[in-house]
Amino acid sequence: MNHLNEEELILHYYSEESDAFAAEQHLDQCEQCRAHYACLQRVLNVVDSLPVPVRSEEYGSEVWRRIAGRLPSRRRRWWSLEGSWQWAGAAAAFASLVVVAFMAGRMFPTAVSRKVTPVTTAANVADKQGGQRVLLLAVGDLLDRSQMVLIELNHATPSENLDISAEQSRASDLASENRLYRQTALQTGDTAMAGVLDDLERVLVDIAHEPSQMAPAELENLQHRMESAGILFKVRILGNNVKQKQEAAGSVGRSGGQKL
């Protein structure tokens, strides 16, 4: 009688053998193989008890919060669905301004008064100038805050396990906002702004993806990448342009925007 070898017993345990009936029959008749098989079962039962840290019901929501800002936009599909977007460019641009203005109103409570109401917001962005002003205001604010994160990391002193989790959290949020403005800039035909925002978004996402505890070499590597991309310089230039455009938009518009 041929005994079942260890591999056959393993296959039998996982029900992967070619002839389950024959193996079963042999185990019924052979005490030695039965003992080996019982031992294998005991060992694998112990393995089943390998502890795994428990995650709560809310874990999925936590994961979502962490990745939401890093999801790439589905631009291509959007454009392909629109097909004739160039023909409807003006209408799309106007619609996006309304969206951005609304989002800006909700996302920037410090820059925009909490007294704003949907009715007044809609009324103010109904004209294109108003929408552009709000967009410029929002982008200017985004650039300022991004610059702060970049400068902090650029000037951070390498040390063992430097904790950059706070900067990462801000970078992740900023990347999420950035995407919205980049899309709007593209739709309004401001390719220069869209280009810089695209570069900035990549750097922000890059920061958010780094380990939260950075070794000196990792920090230096990140600083080198930021320097190579010239991102701080680009952000400063765009920030200045945005401020000039805001001023050009007129003192009436600016004061109106601040009261928003």
Next chain:
Amino acid sequence: MDLSDGEYVTRARTGDSDAFRTLVERHSRSVFRLAFRMTGNEQDAEDVVQESMLRAYKQLSKFDERASFGTWLYRIAANCSLDLVRSKKRRTQNQVLAPEGDSDLENPVMTVPEPGPNPERMALSGEVRERLTAAMGDLSATERSAFVLRHFEGMCIEDVSRVLGCQPGAAKHSVFRAVQKLRRALEPVVSAARS
């Protein structure tokens, strides 16, 4: 209204981020369990969960709607885990010079963290638990992955080989080697615990 995964995938493909959010909320815990068993490290498992979800989102257009989203996501997570374990291993090998005679560096990152007390963990005696932790840590990345997918996730050898990107025969042998190593390490203590 509870839609199926497939319906949420269809919506997510059109840019509906809320639909993808539902998928993330549904599957994160099970992906975490898989990632933890494969990496043996809680923080690594967290990273794998996030990376897997991001990869899944980017590859939604490649998903065959006739397949199970959960299985597809598991494959992505298993690959992420393997990538991470292998890259950490390479990094560690580059950075750390092995002390002479130290044979334990075959798989330096595959260590299960010291578990805290909870009812499930208390069920195992200290010695058995230590042996199990060490034995899992002694498996190579491929052996551990193949074993986790076959034993804990219930994938057939054919599916394991697809996830690992190898021939079914190689996947089968990885499972064999893993079980044999575990058996050699645990049999003495399991038998002693019974007697």
